[in-house]
Structure formats: C-alpha cells, structure tokens
Amino acid sequence: MAEISHIEWTDATWNPVRGCTKISPGCAHCYAETFAERFRGVPGHPYEMGFDLRLVPEKLLEPLQWSRPKMVFVNSMSDLFHDDVPDRYISAVAQVMCESPWHTYQVLTKRSPRLRTLLGSQLIRAAQQLNIWWGVSIENKRYGFPRLEDLKNTPAAIRFLSIEPLLEDLGRIDLEGIHWVIVGGESGHGARPIKESWVLSIMEQCQAANVPFFFKQWGGVHKSRAGRLLRGRTYNEFPATRPHSIPNRRERDTRTAQLVQHLSDLVGRKKEYAL
Numbered sequence: 001m002a003e004i005s006h007i008e009w010t011d012a013t014w015n016p017v018r019g020c021t022k023i024s025p026g027c028a029h030c031y032a033e034t035f036a037e038r039f040r041g042v043p044g045h046p047y048e049m050g051f052d053l054r055l056v057p058e059k060l061l062e063p064l065q066w067s068r069p070k071m072v073f074v075n076s077m078s079d080l081f082h083d084d085v086p087d088r089y090i091s092a093v094a095q096v097m098c099e100s101p102w103h104t105y106q107v108l109t110k111r112s113p114r115l116r117t118l119l120g121s122q123l124i125r126a127a128q129q130l131n132i133w134w135g136v137s138i139e140n141k142r143y144g145f146p147r148l149e150d151l152k153n154t155p156a157a158i159r160f161l162s163i164e165p166l167l168e169d170l171g172r173i174d175l176e177g178i179h180w181v182i183v184g185g186e187s188g189h190g191a192r193p194i195k196e197s198w199v200l201s202i203m204e205q206c207q208a209a210n211v212p213f214f215f216k217q218w219g220g221v222h223k224s225r226a227g228r229l230l231r232g233r234t235y236n237e238f239p240a241t242r243p244h245s246i247p248n249r250r251e252r253d254t255r256t257a258q259l260v261q262h263l264s265d266l267v268g269r270k271k272e273y274a275l
C-alpha cells in the first residue's frame with residue numbers, strides 16, 4: 001500500500017491482498033477494517049470495496065521497483081493466509097520476496113494452521129530465507145498459544161511474535177526457537193486496557209532467553225499521549241539483518257520481466273478482483 005509506514009517496527013507496507021475477516025478477539029477493533037471501511041463506495045479509491053477481501057495482482061511486483069532496501073510489512077491491511085487467498089497467489093507473493101533479498105519482509109498472520117502447512121510444503125524455499133520473517137499474532141493464551149505452537153512447527157529460519165493487542169497476562173511463554181517479540185497495547189476508540197506487569201513479564205522472559213524485544217506502544221484512546229516508554233526507556237530491538245546490496249535499475253527490471261513471465265497467469269489479470 002505505501003512505500004513509507006508509520007508502524008514503529010517497519011519501514012514500508014506492501015499489500016498484494018486487501019481486506020480480511022475477523023477470526024479472534026484480537027480483531028475486535030481491527031485498524032485495517034476501520035481504515036478501509038471509511039472509503040467504501042468512494043469511486044477509484046483503493047478501498048472502494050471497503051474491507052472485502054480481494055487480490056491486487058498489480059501490486060505483486062511493487063517491491064522490485066523500490067530503489068532502496070526496506071523492512072516491509074507484508075499485508076498490513078489483510079492476512080496473507082486467509083482461507084480465501086488461493087495457494088497459487090500466496091506462492092507468487094513468496095516468490096517475489098525470494099527474488100528481492102535486499103528487502104527484509106515481515107509476514108504476520110492469525111491463520112497459523114495454514115502458515116504451518118504451506119511453509120512445510122510449497123513455501124519451503126521462502127521459509128528458509130533469512131530476509132523473510134514469519135510471525136503470528138498473540139492477544140491472549142487461548143488463541144495465541146496454539147498459533148505459537150504452529151509457528152514453532154514450521155521450518156521458518158526467522159520466527160517472530162506480535163503480541164498486540166495484549167489483552168491479558170500471558171504467564172510463561174515458550175520462547176524456544178523465537179527470534180523476535182513485539183508487544184503493544186490496543187489503541188483507538190474502545191481500546192481494551194493493558195497492564196505494565198503483563199509487559200514487564202514478557203520483557204523479562206525475552207531478556208532471559210536472549211530474544212530481541214520491541215515495545216511498540218501502551219495504546220489507549222490517546223495513543224500518542226501514552227507513548228512507548230517502558231520503565232523510562234524505549235525498547236527497539238530487532239533480529240540481526242544481513243545487509244544485501246540492491247541491484248541497479250536495469251537488473252531489477254530484468255528480474256521484474258522474468259517474474260512477469262513466471263506469474264503471467266496472475267499479473268496479466270485485471271487490476272484487482274474479489275473472489
């Protein structure tokens with residue numbers, strides 16, 4: 001969607017899919033839905049169809065056109081592993097990520113059973129790339145811990161947790177095989193409360209397990225007022241990234257042309273389509 005993002009833990013967002021449906025309590029105040037529905041019915045707007053799920057093949061090759069390496073949040077306005085996104089389309093997204101290793105991709109899902117199945121089969125090459133980080137959302141124990149188990153049972157080289165919105169004390173978290181943890185409270189109208197003790201517990205477990213910890217925000221109705229200081233400081237830790245030189249424009253155009261051929265059944269389709 002945007003070459004620049006205001007999300008604290010990324011540089012850019014890339015949305016080859018738009019729209020989603022709710023699946024668990026963490027979705028109750030989905031920011032993507034609120035944003036998208038504001039533009040339902042506005043002719044020509046990318047969210048003219050509100051939050052209805054649709055594929056946007058014209059966005060598939062977008063990262064190859066960016067002239068600087070970025071950290072890219074994949075599908076900030078959707079969930080790549082939603083049931084209605086065809087396997088073939090998910091594979092195409094993975095292929096683009098594999099073919100542009102100068103970017104670092106962050107793929108986050110609440111549909112962890114499908115993540116587990118596909119990373120163990122047709123996405124195995126993408127799973128093993130160090131520039132593609134695979135994550136699950138955890139808002140509470142009931143929904144979050146099964147996702148954590150699914151993630152741990154993938155061959156992903158880099159695995160992360162987005163614990164946002166944090167809705168309860170998670171207690172002991174099994175961080176074995178996890179490479180990054182993001183924590184945040186819910187923000188906006190009707191935001192559910194977060195407690196400092198819940199956050200400190202996660203931070204201390206990350207420190208004990210040597211897992212980079214990123215504290216995104218306290219949230220609340222006035223997110224900017226609440227800020228993101230935890231015990232007087234910010235926590236902006238990330239997994240190590242390997243710098244990768246970016247090919248020049250001509251080489252990127254060549255790769256783009258090759259991908260257009262490989263993905264011709266998708267990129268040749270109309271601008272966007274619902275399923």
Ligand code: SF4
Binds near residue numbers: 021032076078079110
């Ligand atoms: S899975 Fe994510 S994008 Fe989809 S409704 Fe839930 S919070 Fe929104």
